Amino acid sequence: MQKSYIIGFPRIGEQRELKKALESYWSGQCSMEQLQSTADMLKSRHWHYQKDAGIDCISSNDFSYYDAMLDTAQMLGAIPRRFAHIKDEKKRYFAMARGSKEAVAMEMTKWFNTNYHYLVPELSLDDRYEIDAQKVLDEYEQALQEGVETKINLIGPITFTALAKRSDGGDAMELLGRIEEAYEQLLARLSTLEKQPLLQIEEPILATDRVAELLHLVKPAYERLCRAAAPCKIAVATYFEHSVEAVKELVETPVHAFALDFIYGKENFKALPAIAQSGKHLIAGVVDGRNIWKNELQGSLELLESIAKEVPKRKLSVSTSCSLLHVPYTLEYETKLDPEIRSWMSYAKEKLQEVSLLKRLFFHESPAQDDLQALENNSALFAQMKRCEKIHDANVQKRMRERDKSQRAGKFAQRIVRQKQRLNYPELATTTIGSFPQTPDIRKVRREYKKGAIAKAEYEAAMKRYIKKAIEVQEEAGLDILVHGEPERNDMVEYFGEMLEGFAFSQNGWVQSYGSRCVKPPVIYGDVSRKRPMTVEWITYAQSLTDRWVKGMLTGPVTILNWSFVRNDLPPSEVSKQIALCISDEVNDLQDGGIGIVQVDEAAFKEGYPLRSKDRKGYERWAVESFRLSVSSAREETQIHTHMCYSNFNDIIHTIEAMDADVISIETARSGNKLLHIFAQTGYKQEIGPGVYDIHSPRIPSVDEMADQIEKLLEVLPKEQLWINPDCGLKTRKWEEVIPSLENMVKATQQVRRKRS
Numbered sequence: 001m002q003k004s005y006i007i008g009f010p011r012i013g014e015q016r017e018l019k020k021a022l023e024s025y026w027s028g029q030c031s032m033e034q035l036q037s038t039a040d041m042l043k044s045r046h047w048h049y050q051k052d053a054g055i056d057c058i059s060s061n062d063f064s065y066y067d068a069m070l071d072t073a074q075m076l077g078a079i080p081r082r083f084a085h086i087k088d089e090k091k092r093y094f095a096m097a098r099g100s101k102e103a104v105a106m107e108m109t110k111w112f113n114t115n116y117h118y119l120v121p122e123l124s125l126d127d128r129y130e131i132d133a134q135k136v137l138d139e140y141e142q143a144l145q146e147g148v149e150t151k152i153n154l155i156g157p158i159t160f161t162a163l164a165k166r167s168d169g170g171d172a173m174e175l176l177g178r179i180e181e182a183y184e185q186l187l188a189r190l191s192t193l194e195k196q197p198l199l200q201i202e203e204p205i206l207a208t209d210r211v212a213e214l215l216h217l218v219k220p221a222y223e224r225l226c227r228a229a230a231p232c233k234i235a236v237a238t239y240f241e242h243s244v245e246a247v248k249e250l251v252e253t254p255v256h257a258f259a260l261d262f263i264y265g266k267e268n269f270k271a272l273p274a275i276a277q278s279g280k281h282l283i284a285g286v287v288d289g290r291n292i293w294k295n296e297l298q299g300s301l302e303l304l305e306s307i308a309k310e311v312p313k314r315k316l317s318v319s320t321s322c323s324l325l326h327v328p329y330t331l332e333y334e335t336k337l338d339p340e341i342r343s344w345m346s347y348a349k350e351k352l353q354e355v356s357l358l359k360r361l362f363f364h365e366s367p368a369q370d371d372l373q374a375l376e377n378n379s380a381l382f383a384q385m386k387r388c389e390k391i392h393d394a395n396v397q398k399r400m401r402e403r404d405k406s407q408r409a410g411k412f413a414q415r416i417v418r419q420k421q422r423l424n425y426p427e428l429a430t431t432t433i434g435s436f437p438q439t440p441d442i443r444k445v446r447r448e449y450k451k452g453a454i455a456k457a458e459y460e461a462a463m464k465r466y467i468k469k470a471i472e473v474q475e476e477a478g479l480d481i482l483v484h485g486e487p488e489r490n491d492m493v494e495y496f497g498e499m500l501e502g503f504a505f506s507q508n509g510w511v512q513s514y515g516s517r518c519v520k521p522p523v524i525y526g527d528v529s530r531k532r533p534m535t536v537e538w539i540t541y542a543q544s545l546t547d548r549w550v551k552g553m554l555t556g557p558v559t560i561l562n563w564s565f566v567r568n569d570l571p572p573s574e575v576s577k578q579i580a581l582c583i584s585d586e587v588n589d590l591q592d593g594g595i596g597i598v599q600v601d602e603a604a605f606k607e608g609y610p611l612r613s614k615d616r617k618g619y620e621r622w623a624v625e626s627f628r629l630s631v632s633s634a635r636e637e638t639q640i641h642t643h644m645c646y647s648n649f650n651d652i653i654h655t656i657e658a659m660d661a662d663v664i665s666i667e668t669a670r671s672g673n674k675l676l677h678i679f680a681q682t683g684y685k686q687e688i689g690p691g692v693y694d695i696h697s698p699r700i701p702s703v704d705e706m707a708d709q710i711e712k713l714l715e716v717l718p719k720e721q722l723w724i725n726p727d728c729g730l731k732t733r734k735w736e737e738v739i740p741s742l743e744n745m746v747k748a749t750q751q752v753r754r755k756r757s
């Protein structure tokens, strides 16, 4: 078995080449062939990076044009009926991902507790699965031709099915048997490959609580799959948590190896005796695939030694904890980072070196002098980091100790009366989530200002022109509560991070979020504080232009935390509360500036949830506390909104309630009113804006369609409690799409209001 192992590598390209190629293909500026050649170049480059770093076990089929779950659906022939008429395979693929004129896109949701989004497969009893292995084979063959013998990455059937939904009602798991049959066909095909590649089958669902309901399926499934794959061997990979229950089942099947996460799944230790006894291989994920800090080599070697006490060294490999998809490519382009902070960091390419080095240090009888030196330097670096003054701010620590008020005054029932009097908005009040199209113009101005190419006055004038246009558009469309449009923000977290102390910013630290979209998470390396107001000037300017109310727009502490790479020398709960104190100062400045409504977005609240229920209470406690702390300065008559990019609140409804926001907006367009019932059933009192149209697609929804959607909402919740808004921010859309969509949304609302009055 190979000794250094990488679960998977990012694909968007270190200069986001794939993003650019995809977007120009979508806009008709480049051909499919050009897109394909970019893809081939990237695959090849990534294999060679790994090979050159001395990685023994490299993947194929970790590339995707959009998403691996979508690829899997395509491979199985699980094509939702509304796309079946599209004959061109690539066109159909992108239509499923992004929607088309006739058909709404497939639902997209977050991949476990990451900020990567996958497309939710839609299964139905009518499906006829038939394997199309072309993509898998092509990638494998391409690598071979380039002299790289790869393992083949596949998403496992249990995870695929468990994450799918049924378009005809019923439980997706009922179709597992048929999905498995299709996988059997696939594996049988792969088993004929001459070099008998290792098959890495990823089953992260088995590292979550859902394993309880799925456990009985694991053994029969993998007995089947192993039989079909022989003589190819199967390595089952799980990540983000432990998968002890499943491993204990799988040791009794012909599965050859387990890839387990020892960073976020320490409990995997409990699986070691069973693995040892079965004589199977263990691929030990000891290099964090989700964070950008350097590996503490000494600690990892000790971790590996303690693993080796149970599983013999000859049966061990060293690996990343998960795919490197979740970290940026390389520090090579980071020329502007503070060199000291940079010296603490490690991206995907650097992590390849770490895995390789750990392999040599751990497995070689007498490691090379250079490697020993590297180990020593690494230990010295960590010792020095612990003392570094850049990290510790006495004032922040004092304020954290002495903070007295952690929640706002007044109960919701009182507050809402005062707010309604003051703000005087109608029933079914219309609003948006905050951002408006990020036009090439506005991006350019920001970029130039950042570079120092234009003066502050010019920058501010451009921002204000945009804000003015945004206000005009909204007044014309007839919206009730307006926003300033967020032109000054390239990203809702980065913007705040840049204004706060304790954050560092990379130049090229892009991580794929969905499809062609990437985010560049800030790096929180030290104590966090606010030096000056961050948004007041923009929001109060917007408010000065109109008689309607303008919502202030902030990002919440939990989201800032969850979308950043966070220091790991302090518990996240503490980092989160440091941020919350800064936000509460901002809320206070906004209300002092005459702003009546402040939205504190917690788009990423849910994705921070631990995957195992035993850890959930703890997270909920500090996450809710952080949010409440962040709005603790709000007066009763200041209305606090929050926004979350989800639709399913079933298991966290009481936590959402405990956040005590006056109004919450959520994503519902893709799921109708199905998931809204929980708010009614639990007697949720605060106001709710369930999105009435999907903003992920360029499609302009019609008045009737949205009126229907509003009527559906009204079947569940009373009009006094409802707000009308899109699913999420509009920054990824174009004005030509946004203006008619909002006009239609307002018309639809008026139509419903008229009908009901």
Ligand code: GLN
Pocket (backbone or CB within 6 Å): 433, 434, 435, 436, 486, 492, 553, 601, 603, 643, 644, 645, 728, 729, 730, 731
């Ligand atoms: N206010 C932000 C926006 O409109 C919220 C974005 C989000 O929820 N992801 O863009």
Ligand code: ZN
Pocket (backbone or CB within 6 Å): 433, 603, 643, 644, 645, 646, 727, 728, 729
């Ligand atoms: Zn959102």
